[in-house]
Amino acid sequence: QKEVEQNSGPLSVPEGAIASLNCTYSDRVSQSFFWYRQYSGKSPELIMSIYSNGDKEDGRFTAQLNKASQYVSLLIRDSQPSDSATYLCAVITSGTYKYIFGTGTRLKVLA
């Protein structure tokens, strides 16, 4: 079974700090990686996608991918209480193009 693993948290950070969320995956030939934010009782919302090794920045968000080590991370700079949510890592498996979601990391930003 191809897996995507995340620390369930909660990860608590003070307002204004950098939140670092991590995700590891088992399928070495995974192609595409996505981060979704899900507020309690709401649907997932796409934040970032990353396809190649290195960093990708979008506003306060930076996604980092290291295919050799099979991990992908999301950094949130200047964290705000409104960033408090569950962050889901999703990986597209080779061949089938099916998403596999991680179990999510719950982030709490303390005012």
Add this chain to the structure above:
Amino acid sequence: DTEVTQTPKHLVMGMTNKKSLKCEQHMGHRAMYWYKQKAKKPPELMFVYSYEKLSINESVPSRFSPECPNSSLLNLHLHALQPEDSALYLCASSPRVSPNYGYTFGSGTRLTVV
């Protein structure tokens, strides 16, 4: 229009009822998906439609029956459900079935089977 619209938002049904969930998008996306999400769990894929044809069925029980009448609509017909089927049902779409696209999710239907 950059939304996926799901109706109803909430549904309570008995185990002998027949009901349908509806999903609609007008973004020109040709891939549509049904996911099931239990509390504090990640979404689980149920079905994938590509160009109105069913391309993936994740061994979902036959009491769930998907239908894609046209490129904008996706239905999920429910019959003889069990209480353990109570969950948030999410519809999503993407331009194509491809590793290059993220999904746009609808707001979901919260289903309770009594």
